[in-house]
Amino acid sequence: MRTTILITSPEEWTAPGSELFQFAPIIPGGPEWFTKPVLIALLSSVIAIAVCWAAFAKPKIVPRGWQSLGEYAYDFVRDQIARPNLGKDTDRWMGLLLTIFLTVLIWNLMGVIPFIQFPIAAHIAFPAVLAVSVYVIKVYLGVRHHGVRGYLRGVIYLEGLPGWAYGIYAPLILAEVFVTSLFTHFIRLFANMFAGHLLVAFFSSVGFWFLFEQLSPLGAPLGVLGVAVTVLITAFEMFIQFLQAFLFAMLAAMYIASGLHGSH
Template sequence: MRTTILITSPDQWTAPGLELFEFSPIFLGGPEWLTKPVLIALLSSVIVIAVCWAAYAKPKIVPRGWQSVGEYAYTFVRDQIARPSLGKDADRWMGLLLTIFLTVLVWNLMGVVPFIQFPVAAHIDFPLALALSVYGIKLHLGVKHHGVRGYIRGIVHLPGLPGWAFALYAPIILAEVFITSLFTHVIRLFANMFAGHLLVAFFSYVGFWFLFEQLTPLGAGVGVIGVVVTIALTAFEMFIQFLQAFLFAMLAAMFIASGLHGSH
């Protein structure tokens, strides 16, 4: 495992920084893209596929074990994410939305798994790729069902709006649909995972430094505080990891609905 904490001298404490998110290739002389986050993302995909296979491959009338977990996840995504945005079209998109939710959730939870301890979504390339996929589906559905002109007209249409107000409103809403929505979809997930990982690393290193590296009577108290805050932050971070998976999937459902219905 690569070292991510930089120490300028044996007696000087240095806070962890952006080096936490910089990774060299796994193998010396190997491809630049084959880094730790890529391996974690591949492992996450294997986990999601394995869980879904165990839950849905051979369903029983009375669910048990992984099938119970799978049905709970399916019901949650259907009732809390798909149906509020997609209505009667929810069932058609459940495969995609369930996959998005589970994938982002496992990505995020990797940040608290021992010896892995890196949330994939804290590397912006991964949420960007997923958000771009949803963005492409939204545009495809909008043009397919409404045509280019009809799709744009449905986005900017607001009955009773005066001409001068429409001239201000139209560029803003078009920018929101075609630019800002993609940006917020990516940044909401990335920023939360990035900041959470940095905070947990900071306080865990405080505890490690003052309790093990430079143990002193005064510093021991600071180290204990670091450990306690790390535990509390880790628990809170797990809640945020679930919440961000939910929000990412919910936004995906909303964007898909906007393409289907031709509205913003």
């Protein structure tokens, strides 16, 4: 987000909109897919790898610096995300869940880093690919451990209901497990990052316009208000960014557990 102001005339301000999420190729005449979000995603991967390398490459008995940060993140994911869902299988899946949590968190935090200012998850393709990857793992585990029939039987287990009720409830449960769960996994993350980025852009553009582009005695207070609201929303957005990373990883753990245990 290099600028959030659209100027159609010297006296007119236009609120930022969908153009904030449209990017031209970084290299003129180069690959159309190589845009700013792709570059930021690559940078995010490098950051995640670098943080884990600095934290765990040469661990000490008494953790310090990056190791302390890495162990705190590991313990948080293990105790708050993996263990409540996976139980005895926690350690086996910690690598994947820690990677998902750190990746999504860094993606989100890119929205508040100066000169970058774009949360990757606000581009729907990125959380969708991550959610599809988890979905494939879930289905694979369910079929591998329980077989197709066993997995489906565990998913639509409706004890105590009469036979005729299966025809009503079974399709709904199957749709929730194999369709709705996939979309809600990434839509929640995408929608929050999209809306948050748009709100920050809106109020920052108000502040910039009335304090710099069209400074006046009457407009200055509105500009100051825009800046103040931008600061408040940015602080709240950082909390939401962490929360959404937590929820995305939590759902990933739940879906993996459902595949392992063959249950809804």
